[in-house]
Amino acid sequence: MNINIYYGGRGLIEDPTIYVCDKITEVLTELRVQVKRYNLYEEKNSISMLPKTLKEADGIILASSLEWYGIGGYMLQFLDSCWLYGDKSKISGLFMMPVVTSTAFGEDDSYLNLVRAWKILGGNICQGISAYVEDHTEFELNGQYARRIERLAEDLYRAINQNITVFPSSEFTIRSNTVVGSNLPLTPQESEQLSVYVSNDNYVKKQKEDIEELSQMFREMLGNDGNDHNDLIKQFRNHFTPQEDFKATYSIELSDLAKNIIIEVDKEELKCYYGTLAETDVASRTKSEVLNDIVSGKITFQKAFMSGDLAAKGNFKTLRMFDTIFQFHKE
DSSP states (O other): OEEEEEEOSOOOTTOHHHHHHHHHHHHHHHTTOEEEEEETTTSTTSGGGGGGGGGGOSEEEEEEEESSSSSOHHHHHHHHHHHHHSOHHHHTTOEEEEEEEESSSOHHHHHHHHHHHHHHHTOEEOOOEEEEOSOHHHHHHOHHHHHHHHHHHHHHHHHHHHTOOOOOOHHHHHHHHHOOOOSSOOOHHHHHHHHHHHTOHHHHHHHHHHHHHHHHHHHHHHHOOSSOTHHHHHHHHHTBOOOTTOEEEEEEEETTTTEEEEEEEETTEEEEEESOOSOOSEEEEEOHHHHHHHHTTSSOHHHHHHHTSSEEEEOHHHHHHHHHHBOOOOO
C-alpha cells in the first residue's frame, strides 16, 4: 500500500501538523505501508506537476497548518492543480484523510474546506484530525492525543485495505452536473503534460511574449487603412535604442488621420502599436507629415516640440529622452 502526505505548512519546527504527520507515518510504516511526504513549500515551483504523483497512491493525507486564516496558499495551489491537471478517474478511487492543526481560530472551517474540495474532485473521505493547539509541546507530550492519532491512522489503513463503501455526496453530483471545468477536452496524459509546461517559467514567459507579439500584429492590422501607416511602427522598432533602467510610455496622436500610436518602453522591451492607453508619461499631438519628418531624420522630436509643430504634455525629461531611445536623426 502507498500513501502520500501533502504537507501545506511552512516547515516551522514548532508546527504541530508536522508532529501529527510524523506520528501517522510511524503507525503506517509499522503496517508496512510505503509513506511518501511532499512538503509543498519545497515544491512551490512545481506544485502544478504534483497531481501526477497521485497515480502511485492508494490513499493520501492533506495536512494543513492554520496560522491565521484558511488552508494556506500552498495547499490551495495543490488543490487547484488537482482540479486543472489531475486524473479525475484516479482521484475518484482515492481515500483522503484531512489533517488541520491551528494556532489561531477556524480549524473546523479549514477542515471542512479540505473535505469539500476533495469531494468536489470526486474523491473519498476518511475521518481526520481538526485540532486547536495553544502549546505545541504540551500537545506533543499528551499521550491521549497520541493514541487518538494512532487510531485514526489505523482507520485510514483499514478503509483503504477493505475499500469500504462510501455514501454518495451531493458535492460530486452538483459538480458533475453544473460546474464547468476546462473548455479543452484533454485526456489525463495531455493534462499531465500541460502541468509540466505550466511549471516551466521559461516556457510560460515565451508563450506570453508570443501572445503579445501576435496581439501587436493584429492591432496593427486593424489600424491599417490601406495607406501603409504601419511603416511608422516598423521605423520605431528599427531605430529603437534601449537605455538601461529606462521605462516610459508615449502616445502620439495623428490629428489628420484620427489615429494614436502608443509606445511602451521597459528597458530592452518595446511595444509599439495603434490604439489607446489611459495614462502615458508623455501625450503628444501632431500631423502625420511632421511624424514622417521625425522618423526620416529631418527633425528631432524635441525640435518639433520647440517649433510648435508638435504639442506635448507630461514629463519633460521623458520627452527629451525620446530622441535618445529612437535615434532617427542623420549624422
